[in-house]
Amino acid sequence: MVEENSQRRGEQSLVCPEKAVVEAVVDTSQLLAAVVDTSRGSPGRGLKRKLECVDAGTKIGIQKKFVDDFDLGRVIGEGVNGSVRLCTSKANGVEFACKTLSKVDKKTDRQEIEIMQHLSGHPGVVTINAVYEDTDCFHLVMELCSGGDLFEQIVNNGPCSESQAALMFKELIVVIKYCHEKGVVHRDIKPENVFLTSSGKMKLADFGLAAWITTGKLFGLVGSPVYVAPEVLVGDYSEKVDIWSAGVLLHVLLVGELPFQANTKEAIDEAHKKENLNINSGIQETISRPARDLLRRMLTRDASLRLSADEVLRHPWFMCHTEQLWKPTSNKPKERKVLEDLSNQLASPKLEVNANKFCRAF
Numbered sequence: 001m002v003e004e005n006s007q008r009r010g011e012q013s014l015v016c017p018e019k020a021v022v023e024a025v026v027d028t029s030q031l032l033a034a035v036v037d038t039s040r041g042s043p044g045r046g047l048k049r050k051l052e053c054v055d056a057g058t059k060i061g062i063q064k065k066f067v068d069d070f071d072l073g074r075v076i077g078e079g080v081n082g083s084v085r086l087c088t089s090k091a092n093g094v095e096f097a098c099k100t101l102s103k104v105d106k107k108t109d110r111q112e113i114e115i116m117q118h119l120s121g122h123p124g125v126v127t128i129n130a131v132y133e134d135t136d137c138f139h140l141v142m143e144l145c146s147g148g149d150l151f152e153q154i155v156n157n158g159p160c161s162e163s164q165a166a167l168m169f170k171e172l173i174v175v176i177k178y179c180h181e182k183g184v185v186h187r188d189i190k191p192e193n194v195f196l197t198s199s200g201k202m203k204l205a206d207f208g209l210a211a212w213i214t215t216g217k218l219f220g221l222v223g224s225p226v227y228v229a230p231e232v233l234v235g236d237y238s239e240k241v242d243i244w245s246a247g248v249l250l251h252v253l254l255v256g257e258l259p260f261q262a263n264t265k266e267a268i269d270e271a272h273k274k275e276n277l278n279i280n281s282g283i284q285e286t287i288s289r290p291a292r293d294l295l296r297r298m299l300t301r302d303a304s305l306r307l308s309a310d311e312v313l314r315h316p317w318f319m320c321h322t323e324q325l326w327k328p329t330s331n332k333p334k335e336r337k338v339l340e341d342l343s344n345q346l347a348s349p350k351l352e353v354n355a356n357k358f359c360r361a362f
Contacts (some may be wrong), residue, residue, distance in 0.1 A: 005345030066132040066139040072098065077149075081109065081208040087141065096129060097145070101138040108208075109138050115184055115210045116140070124175030126195060145203050147230045149247075154191055159256035162291055166321030169250055170313070171202040176246060178307035179204075180239045183213050189245035190227045191252065213239050225265045226258050230301050240303040243312065244289040247298030254287050259299060273301075290317035 073086035076097065087098040101109045116128045132139040150168075160168065172194060179186055186193075187209040195203045209222045217236045223229075229244035233238040251259045260271040278300055284292055294315050297307045312318060 008038065065134060066141075067096075068245060069132075070096070070098065070141065073262045074312065081105075082110065082137075086144070095144050099140040099142065101140065103136055103138070111212075112207050112210065113138065113140065114205050115212075116142075119179060119182060119184060121208075122175060122178050124171055124178065124202060124204055126203045142205075143203075145195035145205070146198045147200060149192055149196065150194040151191035151201070153196065154252060154256075158223055160253050162254065162288060162317075163321045166254040166318055168202065169246075169253065170318065172204065172246060172249070173309050173312050173318075175202075175204045176242050177313065179184070180212075180213065180309055185213050185218065185239040186210050186242050187218075187222050187232075188227075189242050189249065190224050191249060194249075225268045226260070228269075229303070231303055233269050233273055238303060240306045240308070243298050243306050243309065244303075246312075247295055250298065251295055254291060254295075255284060259295070266311075288317070290320075294318065 014113070069090055070087040071090060072320075073088065075083055075085050077084035081104075082099050082101040084097050084099045087096050088094070089096065099229050101112070103109060113128075113131055116125075117131075120127045120128055126145065127143040128140055129143065130141040132141070152303075160352075164333045172189075176186065176189065186204065186207065188206060189204075193204065193206045195205050197203060211218060218238060221232060221235065223232055223241070223245070227245040229237060229241040232241055248259060251257075259277055260268060262268040262271050277296070284295075294307075294317050297305075297315070298312065300306050307315070
């Protein structure tokens with residue numbers, strides 16, 4: 001654990017004394033290198049505020065061990081690169097989640113840590129409270145989300161109403177937008193990686209496959225088969241892969257099943273690459289045409305035509321369920337005009353209604 005100075009090395013604190021920002025028990029020279037690295041643009045900014053919490057004299061060889069500060073408990077999950085266990089602070093009894101990363105690929109492990117620190121502070125991202133390194137492993141101490149994950153909620157409760165789905169989905173899209181704006185693509189959006197707090201708030205977790213967005217294209221066959229975007233299978237893609245995965249998740253929330261049905265990974269890959277998703281027939285008919293339009297725009301194979309996170313948030317269906325702009329007493333003509341324009345741009349030629357009628361139809 002990081003101490004404020006060498007004279008206070010006996011004291012234990014899970015949170016930086018200033019602004020409760022995240023501590024990181026890592027080599028400060030590497031943190032500093034991340035701050036001054038401008039090759040990725042903005043990613044350094046997220047680490048800069050952490051440096052005040054790191055003792056300049058702290059080096060990896062002389063740090064206290066994880067077991068000095070925490071008791072490890074039962075396994076509560078499995079991440080891409082490691083297992084997640086319950087851990088309890090010996091100082092105050094507070095429970096956390098600890099993700100242990102074996103040093104199979106040290107570069108990948110450090111990138112996951114760096115990305116989580118970079119994104120730390122957003123309410124929709126699981127907070128990383130401390131990082132320990134020993135000979136064989138990294139230990140990431142993170143906030144404990146006691147409400148389970150979104151997958152469990154879907155299994156237990158089945159499909160959501162459109163209003164419920166929109167309110168839940170907004171939290172996810174807001175954090176995806178934040179990641180993209182901070183130069184990060186998650187690459188593994190799925191219900192199992194969306195955790196819930198005790199109050200029901202969503203937290204995006206498991207950045208083991210996350211990558212920095214650069215000026216070029218992304219490469220690498222990564223992700224979960226039923227959520228992976230078709231261009232990932234080709235090997236040349238952008239941050240829009242997160243939008244496809246989120247679209248699959250939305251389909252599950254609204255309909256209760258995956259948009260592409262197959263029994264093997266190979267068949268799923270072929271369906272994602274070639275099968276036409278008929279969004280206006282079958283079980284999809286149980287949801288509104290505006291909801292189907294949003295799904296179609298998120299699950300288009302042409303990534304250049306796929307909505308961005310910001311455009312998803314501005315889609316009329318989404319806004320109607322999450323914004324209080326459409327009550328009869330509303331006096332916001334500018335916002336009304338924006339939604340009218342967006343509604344008029346919907347693909348269905350039969351959906352020739354203004355946005356006011358559009359929202360009242362739900």
